[in-house]
Amino acid sequence: MVKQTEFANKKVLVLGAGVSGISVACILRNLGAAVTLSDAKPAGQLGKDFSALQSAGIVLALGNQQAELLHGVEYLVLSPGISIYIPLVAAAREQGITVMSEVEVAYRLSEAPIVAITGTNGKTTTTTLVGEMLKTTGREVAVGGNIGAALSEQALAVKPDGILVAEISSFQLEGVVNFRPHIAAVLNITPDHLDRHRTMDIYQRMKEQIFNKQQAADYIILNYDDPVVRDMAKRAAGKAVYFSLTQSLAAGAFVEDGNVRISWNGKKTDICAVSDIKIKGGHNIENALAACAIGYFAGVRPEAMAAILKTFAGVEHRLEFVAEIDGVAYYNDSKGTNPESSIKALKAFDEQIILIAGGRDKNTDLTEFMQVAKEKTAHVILLGEAQQRFAEAAARQDIKNVHQVFSFDEAVTLAHSVAQPPQVVLLSPACASYDMFDNYEQRGKAFKDLVHRLVSLKP
Structure with missing residues (x-):
């Protein structure tokens, strides 16, 4: 294939020996x-067997990353965990080396059209929903990016008449060059990853990279209820399509008379009743609206959208039901890695909550999070590097029953001891996982394992 010849006989340096980098x-x-393949960590800290890569002829440069690595390099490819602000990237640009993310490589390799979804929260649920909807069209569908397999791997797997669905993070968008999805979506923008992007303005600009190369024949799906996102239409070359949970729209996807509706070219189409949507919480109605808007322009039939919405139970680690013990339900929301995401999780429940929160602090504002926690929680259990700042923020809101612990085991055991039916125990950390775990998936699995251990101990 023509696209695949671009990298033949080129010298490429890949930074970051994680899943995406290795792929x-x-x-x-x-x-x-x-x-x-280079990583700032030495081999001993990475805990991986690189022998197969070396056998394939990939050179490893692990540990200290010196400028000499750039000698003769034509492309510098960044894994999502590698910031564009590191000195090696700056040196590469000074030398005229093309710097790109793994997502940009995927775009250059893909023969299939791309649907790309970004936003601070809701990306995984919306991307998964879209993938399931598109499967009903009979086309080959591959899903990847910030979810599942590396996007470059999926780009090669899907045929030209298929479709590539991508969850895209702001980290991945830092290094895009020509990336042009046929349908792109921005779900929302709230403070997140400011430890890396430095300011909200930069964070927003990174998100907008998802549609910067679009043309008039493309579509950009935007959240009408988020003023920052709604304003992006002014800078988009593609057709702007809105979705809204609160407004009836002349054109777009919205809720009206208790139904999910799409209006386009003067025609209104009912998808299903909001009450028929299986996934929990108002934020998931927003995700469903975004998925329907994307699905509509990707050729999904309305009745097929409805069937998926009525049966889709959600994604792992996002308001995931784990077990019920003595009348108390336990939910894993490990993917709640920022306060806004955890606020949505708290608001999804009518029951009083025993909340487990904390982890690697992103230094985001905690005021609204703690205000909601005061209203929704019976106990707040804090752990991880952020626990002291979270405890101080809780005290400012006069939240009662705040506990600080030092391990996940202790947190789950304490939650079990204080919870009374019909309360729920919710892990929704509002923090990254990197202080105690490799990723949010590992954190969520640890929580589920501990809960299942409690189940096994029941007489």
Whole structure:
């Protein structure tokens, strides 16, 4: 295929030996590139067997990353965890080396059209919903990016008449160059990752990279209820389509008379009743609206959208029901990695909540989070690096029954001891996981394992 020849016989340096970095290094090597895979951590700290990569001819440069690594390099490819602000990236740009993210590589390799979804919260649920909806069209569908397999891997897997659905983070958008999805969506923008992006303005600009290369034949799906996102239409070349939970729209996807509706070219189409949507919480209605808007322009039939919305039970680690013990339900929301996401999780329940929160602090404002926690929780259990700042923020809101613990085991055991039916125990950390875990998935699994252990101990 023509697109795949771009990297043949080129010298490529891939930064970051995580899942995406290893995948794209292998792909580029298979396409004939001379590939070096580098990570700032030495091999002993990475805990991986790199022998297969070395056998494939990939050069490893692990540990200290010196400017000499750039000698003769034509492409510098960044894994999502590697910031564009590191000195090696600055040096590469000074030398005229093309810097791109793994997502940009995927775009250059894909023969299929791309649907790309970003936003601070709701990306995984919306992307998964869209993937399930698109499968009903009979086309081959591949889903990847910030969810599941590396996007470059999925780009090669899907045929030209299929479709590639991508969850895209702000980290991945830092290094896009020509990335042009046929349908893009921005779900919402709230403070997140400011430890990396530095300011909200930069964070927003990174998100807007998802549609910056679109053309008039493309679509950009925007949240009408978020003023920052709604304003993005002014800078978009593609057709702007809104979705709204609160407004009836002349054109777009919205809720009216208790139904999910789409209006386009003067025609209104009912999808299903809001009450028929299986996933819990108002924020998930927003996700469903976004998915329907995307699905509509990707050729999904309304009745197929409805069937998916009525049966889709949600994604792992996002308001995931784990078990019920003595009348108390336990929910895993490990994907709640910022306050806004955890606010939505708290608001999804009518019952009083035993909340487990804390982790790697992103230094985001906690005022609204703690105000909602005061209203919704019976106990707040804090752990991780952020626990002291969270405890101080809770005290400012005069939240009662705040506990600080030092391990996940202690947190779950304490939650179990204080919870009374019909309360629920909710893990929704409002923090990253990196102080105690490799990722939010590992954190969620640890929580579920501890809950299942409690179930097994029941007489």
